[in-house]
Amino acid sequence: MSQGKCISDEIKMPQLYGVYLLRSLRKKNSFYIGSTPDPYRRLRQHNGELTRGGAYRTKRNGFRPWKMVLFVYGFPSNVSALQFEHAWQHAYQTRHIPVCKRRHNGKRHTGSGTSVDEKLANCRLLLCSDSFKRLGIQIAVFDKEIYQVWIKNKFHILIPDYVHMNIRIEDLHTEEDKDDNDACFIKGGNYLQIKQFKESVYASEEELKSDSIAKTKMSNMTNSCSICAKEIDQKLDLVVYCIYKDCLATYDLKCWAQSMLNEKQLNEENNEKQKQSSIKPIIPIRGHCLKCKRVNFWNTVIRNALHVKDELQSTQSSQLDE
Known part of the structure; x- marks a missing residue:
């Protein structure tokens, strides 16, 4: 890249x-x-x-x-x-x-x-x-x-x-x-x-996107990872959000993916087959938010993060044009 x-x-x-x-x-x-x-x-x-x-x-x-x-x-x-x-x-x-x-x-x-x-x-x-x-x-x-x-x-x-x-x-x-x-x-x-x-x-996707953008604006367009506490640069990195409206947790993409993969109780597909194989998955299916403890599905999290990124970039471009 x-x-x-x-x-x-x-x-x-x-x-x-x-x-x-x-x-x-x-x-x-x-x-x-x-x-x-x-x-x-x-x-x-x-x-x-x-x-x-x-x-x-x-x-x-x-x-x-x-x-x-x-x-x-x-x-x-x-x-x-x-x-x-x-x-x-x-x-x-x-x-x-x-x-x-x-x-x-x-x-x-x-x-x-x-x-x-x-x-x-x-x-x-x-x-x-x-x-x-x-x-x-x-x-x-x-x-x-x-x-x-x-x-x-x-x-x-x-x-x-x-x-x-x-x-x-x-x-x-x-x-x-x-x-x-x-x-x-x-x-x-x-x-x-x-x-x-x-x-x-x-x-449903539009509502989730709007909620996530509101969370970003509440933090003045800066986000820190709820796992590693490092600030996430929105211009270069993809910020991922907990999908629940009342939770303000934000994550670095790699940090949360690894956290979800470590949750053995929610990754049933990793049990029997991984005992027979040395190949480990690099993409999770679902996992808990570390703040609100509720389950998030990775597909929904990523789709939302990409929609939010596109919306913010479009808004910034419009402001520059004006």
């Missing part, structure tokens, strides 16, 4: 780049897996509301409308989301799932599995894989039947308890929404659910 260049100049986390599962409302056993930074717009493309975009398989006669039933998100980069998409689409041959664990009917070209139980099982297996389990991925579910299949877990594949489930099956149309053109493009398409989900993710 060149001198005078901060980490956020080189790393950009997508706000909502995820991998989705569509289900045809006319042919219940027909599914489609794709990826997008905008699930609301993408669903409109697949259903033909927006003429540009979509995919050949979802344009075929007799399959529309499609409903987005599940969304996997929280990826640190577009590349990691695309890797997950490809692995899920090709579960019968992906290197991310051991051959003995893949769920398919034994035929070569069985994609992500031939049944919804198999498709969700392969998704679970990817969430447990070494390539994806440390990324802080989350799952949003928009369909009651899909949620029931997920909970049933026919093949008994356990996922780590730190994979957060965002259950959105109650985000249904109200009487007021029936007259909302934005909510009802195609009968049956769950546009309102997806729109509400997208807006809630954006609002």
